[in-house]
Amino acid sequence: MGFFVETLIGGLMAGMLYSLVALGFVLIFKASGVFNFAQGAMVLFAALAMARFSEWANIALGGDNLFLANVIAFFAAGVVMFIAAWAIERLVLRNLVNQEGATLLMATLGIAYVLEGIGQTIFGSEVYPINVGMPKDPVIMFESLFEGGIMINKEDFIAALIAAILVAVLTIFFQKTPVGRALRAVADDHQAAQSIGIPLNRTWVIVWFVAGLVALVAGIIWGSKLGVQFSLATVAMRALPVVILGGLTSVPGAIVGGLIIGVGEKLSEVYLGPYVGGGIEIWFAYMLALVFLLFRPQGLFGEKIIDRV
Amino acid sequence: MIYRENGQFKTTYAADQQIFTIAQDKVFVLGVIAFAFIGIPLLADEYMFRAILIPFLILSLAALGVNLLVGYCGQITLGAGAFMAIGAYAAYNFMIRIDGMPLIFGLLLGGLASAGMGILFGIPSLRVRGLYLAVATLAAQFFCDWAFLRLGWFTNYSSSGSVSISNLSVFGWGIDSPLEKYLFCLCFIVVFAFVAKNLTRASIGRQWMAIRDMDVAAEVIGIRPMWAKLSAFAVSSFFVGVAGALWGFVHLGSWEPAAFSVDRSFQLLFMVIIGGMGSILGSFFGAAFIVVLPIFLNQVLPALGHLFGIEISTAGISHAELIIFGSLIVFFLIVEPHGLARLWSIAKEKLRLWPFPH
Numbered sequence: 117m118g119f120f121v122e123t124l125i126g127g128l129m130a131g132m133l134y135s136l137v138a139l140g141f142v143l144i145f146k147a148s149g150v151f152n153f154a155q156g157a158m159v160l161f162a163a164l165a166m167a168r169f170s171e172w173a174n175i176a177l178g179g180d181n182l183f184l185a186n187v188i189a190f191f192a193a194g195v196v197m198f199i200a201a202w203a204i205e206r207l208v209l210r211n212l213v214n215q216e217g218a219t220l221l222m223a224t225l226g227i228a229y230v231l232e233g234i235g236q237t238i239f240g241s242e243v244y245p246i247n248v249g250m251p252k253d254p255v256i257m258f259e260s261l262f263e264g265g266i267m268i269n270k271e272d273f274i275a276a277l278i279a280a281i282l283v284a285v286l287t288i289f290f291q292k293t294p295v296g297r298a299l300r301a302v303a304d305d306h307q308a309a310q311s312i313g314i315p316l317n318r319t320w321v322i323v324w325f326v327a328g329l330v331a332l333v334a335g336i337i338w339g340s341k342l343g344v345q346f347s348l349a350t351v352a353m354r355a356l357p358v359v360i361l362g363g364l365t366s367v368p369g370a371i372v373g374g375l376i377i378g379v380g381e382k383l384s385e386v387y388l389g390p391y392v393g394g395g396i397e398i399w400f401a402y403m404l405a406l407v408f409l410l411f412r413p414q415g416l417f418g419e420k421i422i423d424r425v
Numbered sequence: 426m427i428y429r430e431n432g433q434f435k436t437t438y439a440a441d442q443q444i445f446t447i448a449q450d451k452v453f454v455l456g457v458i459a460f461a462f463i464g465i466p467l468l469a470d471e472y473m474f475r476a477i478l479i480p481f482l483i484l485s486l487a488a489l490g491v492n493l494l495v496g497y498c499g500q501i502t503l504g505a506g507a508f509m510a511i512g513a514y515a516a517y518n519f520m521i522r523i524d525g526m527p528l529i530f531g532l533l534l535g536g537l538a539s540a541g542m543g544i545l546f547g548i549p550s551l552r553v554r555g556l557y558l559a560v561a562t563l564a565a566q567f568f569c570d571w572a573f574l575r576l577g578w579f580t581n582y583s584s585s586g587s588v589s590i591s592n593l594s595v596f597g598w599g600i601d602s603p604l605e606k607y608l609f610c611l612c613f614i615v616v617f618a619f620v621a622k623n624l625t626r627a628s629i630g631r632q633w634m635a636i637r638d639m640d641v642a643a644e645v646i647g648i649r650p651m652w653a654k655l656s657a658f659a660v661s662s663f664f665v666g667v668a669g670a671l672w673g674f675v676h677l678g679s680w681e682p683a684a685f686s687v688d689r690s691f692q693l694l695f696m697v698i699i700g701g702m703g704s705i706l707g708s709f710f711g712a713a714f715i716v717v718l719p720i721f722l723n724q725v726l727p728a729l730g731h732l733f734g735i736e737i738s739t740a741g742i743s744h745a746e747l748i749i750f751g752s753l754i755v756f757f758l759i760v761e762p763h764g765l766a767r768l769w770s771i772a773k774e775k776l777r778l779w780p781f782p783h
Contacts, residue, residue, distance in 0.1 A: 151556045211759040217556055218501050222698045223758045225691060229751030233744045241740055353563075353687070360560045393575040402564035406549055409561060413553045421554070423641040 122267060123382050129272035131378020132279040133341075136334040137355035138362065138370040139286070140327040145364045146303040147323035148209065150220045156352025157228035158328055160344075161200065161235040163335030165193040167244035167344040186248050190332070197328030200231070205321045232349060241346065246339040275337045282333055283371055286326075290367070299323055303365075354398065357405035363418025372416060373405075380404045428776040444622055461611055466604055474603035476720060482610040483671045485712035488696035489614075489621050489705065490664025495694065496702035497625055498657035499637030500550050500558060504565035505665050505693040507546075510685035511569060512539040512666025513673035514579050517588055521581060528595050532613075532670045539666020540659040547658030551651055554640075566687050573682040589679030606675045613671060617664060622705050624660065633657050634703070665693075699757050701764025710765035718753065722746045 137159060144152040169189035177185055204227060212223055254267045290296040301309040302319045310316050335344070338351055358377045362369025384400040414421050428449050435441040445451040469478060491505045516535025520526050546565040550558055573579050580588050593600040593609075600609050624630050632653040635643035644650050673680045692715055700711020726742050761767055 151559075208755055208759070212762070215758075215762050218495065218559075218694075218702070219698060219758055219762050221501070221556070221559070222695060223755050225695070226751040226754035226758070229747045229754070231751075233747030233751065237741065237744045237748070241744070353567075356560050356563060360557050364556065395571055395575055399564060399567040399571050402561070402567055406561050406564050409553045409557060410549060413557065415557070425639070425642045425645055 123386050124379060125268060126272070127379035127382030128375055129269070129276045129378070130382060131358075131375040132276035132371075133272075133334070133337060133374075134355045134358045134378055135362075135371045135374025136279045136282065136330065136337065137351055138358040138374055139283070139367065140330045140334070141352075141355065141359045142362075142364065142367055142370045143286075143323055143327045143330065145359075146367075147299050148302075148320055149217070150209070150224060151217065151364070152327070153221060153224045153352070154204075154228040154231060155327070155331060155355070156349040157231040157235075158197070158200070158331040159335045159338065159351055160346065160349040161231045161335075162193055162197055162328060162332035163246065163339040163344045163348055164235045164239040164244070165196045166190065166332060166336055167246045167339060168239045169193055170246065171244070182247065190336075193332055194329060197332055198325050201324035201328050202321050204324055205317060209320055210317060228349070232346075236346070243343045243345040244339075245343055246336055248336060248340055271341065275341070278333065278337065282330065283367065286330075286367060289326075295322060354401070357401040360415055361405040361408050363415025365419050366415070366417035369415055369417035376408075377401045377404060428773070428779075444619075444626070458615060461615075462608070466608070469607075471603050474607045477716060478607055479603065479610055479676050481712055481716045482607070482614050483668050483676055484693070484696065484716060485709045486610075486614050486617055486671070487665050487668035487693050488700065488708040488712045489618065490661045490666075490668060491693045492697045492700070492702065492704070492708045493621060493624070493633070493664065494657050494661035495697050496704065496707075497630060497637060498633040498654065498661075499640075500547075500654060500657065501555070501694075502562045502661075503559050503687070503690050503694065504546065504562035504569075506685045506687060506689035507565040507569035508539045508543055508662045508665040509669025509672060509689060510573055510682060511542050511662075512536055512669035513680065513685065514573055514588075515539065515666070516670035516674065517590060518579065518581070520590055528593055528600075528674075532667055532674070535670035536663040536667035539669065540663040543658040543662025543666075544655050547655050547662075550654050550658065563687070566690055570682055570686065587679050587681040588673075590674050591678075593674060600675070610671055610675060613667065617667070618705060621664070625705070629653075629656060637703075695754065699754065699764055701766025704764065704766035706769060707764050707766030710769070714765065718750060719746060722749055 137155060140155040140158065141152055144150055144155070166189050169192040170186050173185035173188040173192075174182060208223055208227060212220060215223075254269050288296075290300060298309070298314045298319055299322065301312075301314055302316060302323075306316060309319075334351070335348065338348055342348070355374075358370060358373040360373075361377060362371070362373025381397045381401050385394070385397050388400075389396050408416065412418075428447075430447045430449075433446075433448055435446070440446075443451075445454060465478065487505065487509060490508075491502065494500050494502055512535040514535075515538035516531045519534045520528075520531045542565070546562065549561045553561055574586065580586060595609070598605075600606055625633075632643070632648050633656075635646070635648050636650060636653045636657075640650055643653070669685060673684070677684060696708065696711030696715050698711070699714055700709065701707025723742070723746065726745055730742075757765075
């Protein structure tokens with residue numbers, strides 16, 4: 117029983133990390149109808165910027181104030197993500213308004229290549245550590261409840277906490293601030309939003325910037341866990357089933373979807389994996405999402421798709 | 426002046442329903458095929474065959490298959506690489522497990538196996554649409570990546586995980602030299618291109634297009650969405666599967682599951698979008714673009730760097746390639762969202778009037 121609960125909790129925490137990446141997809145899809153395949157590249161790009169700026173700032177500060185170096189690096193990486201968002205809107209999205217979904221999807225793949233290339237040209241292509249002082253040691257909890265207690269990775273726990281805070285902040289941002297309202301209006305109907313005086317282009321820059329910041333946070337957490345390297349870009353592939361399971365247009369969906377996928381992956385790997393040779397995590401997540409989609413084609417919390425002739 | 430249909434009167438229904446109704450088109454296509462069979466073997470050298478022409482032919486076949494599904498039936502798929510893998514591994518198993526299996530049958534059976542799996546993975550398309558479906562098709566991709574890596578039966582328990590097939594021959598004619606491989610692939614692609622062209626003109630192709638344009642409306646006028654969508658998945662996977670088998674057997678010789686990774690799927694979708702959705706010719710344009718561009722960049726970039734006195738490292742070149750490749754894709758999507766095939770049809774319109782302005 118203890119082992120089961122341990123797996124379950126591990127899955128929930130992994131799920132929070134997936135939802136963090138999935139959030140970026142949802143934000144951009146909501147506001148511009150673009151299915152952003154570049155989200156993985158953005159995570160890599162942001163994490164690379166963060167890792168290198170932190171290294172450089174640390175050297176510049178004489179190496180004795182890691183915290184300050186990290187803060188500087190965070191803001192510098194934020195600025196880089198803003199520039200990226202602005203360039204993407206200016207050079208790509210503005211010219212592709214009203215195109216089909218497939219075309220936009222391919223355009224974001226093109227953006228992904230460019231980001232990967234530029235990121236590695238500027239920041240280098242080796243494995244870089246991100247050290248933001250995340251505790252690495254596991255803790256044993258609930259020893260009175262289960263025999264031997266439950267081992268929880270402190271790092272995962274903090275990461276899940278950060279993800280939860282981020283979601284709360286985003287929810288407040290979307291519901292309560294004028295900018296958030298403008299974003300929701302644009303997501304609802306481009307033309308109507310424009311006709312009441314909301315500037316579409318600026319809104320898109322903002323939403324890509326917010327998605328960039330989410331990517332930055334995801335990149336820091338994943339990066340401090342795995343090290344910043346090229347394979348970080350493939351995290352997006354792990355987050356895709358989360359997005360379609362939760363619904364492309366729903367922020368809570370990304371969270372709930374992430375938790376379901378995280379738990380499903382871990383449980384399947386532990387209990388089903390040994391029978392078929394292991395390594396089934398990735399496709400199991402997709403199959404799980406597929407099964408959900410067969411019953412709810414718009415995802416768990418997505419907007420209902422209504423067809424009219 | 427030259428490209429005109431004036432004076433070409435159709436007196437029978439048969440004449441009216443030919444593939445190429447304009448005589449100039451017919452001559453042009455026959456000329457291209459003749460050039461491909463006779464001219465290119467005389468002109469091209471071994472490197473051209475191996476690095477450009479053979480991959481181009483096989484990937485055009487795959488792109489053709491993807492185009493039938495994405496361009497004609499409107500079902501976006503990101504799992505094409507998986508169906509190439511299924512075709513390749515199924516053909517491999519047919520070849521080694523059945524004694525004396527003729528090569529062509531082996532390849533076609535590989536395609537059939539892929540078509541079967543295509544129907545299976547196409548079932549979600551009956552409920553799920555658009556981008557949700559695109560992501561759902563990734564399930565096929567990751568499942569196949571895993572299956573061919575972990576389940577030993579498919580690779581005949583080869584220790585290294587890579588499989589190979591040797592001594593290809595058709596009717597006693599050994600396919601060894603690049604030229605023979607090229608001609609072998611060319612025969613396939615010519616036959617399949619005509620099959621695809623005719624399918625899209627026939628009732629099945631019209632059903633696909635009706636589904637693409639609006640599936641609810643198509644259903645209202647009596648088209649069965651299940652039949653139309655699943656047949657599109659089956660035919661498309663068959664094409665892609667045969668292409669995958671050719672890719673493994675003829676181009677690579679020995680291969681691993683990584684040869685058919687998700688990047689391959691993206692590449693095929695790129696070919697369709699850049700070439701032109703819903704265009705047979707576009708598949709060829711797209712394949713040519715995607716095959717030639719990386720080779721071109723690989724050759725030109727170091728030379729260019731040398732010209733300005735900058736020595737670029739190998740890693741730097743591969744990053745620069747990524748950047749240029751990505752930006753060119755975005756550029757093409759912006760200037761011509763309907764693909765290279767659209768440029769071709771604009772050129773044809775212009776040619777019709779030439780040399781007069783109106």
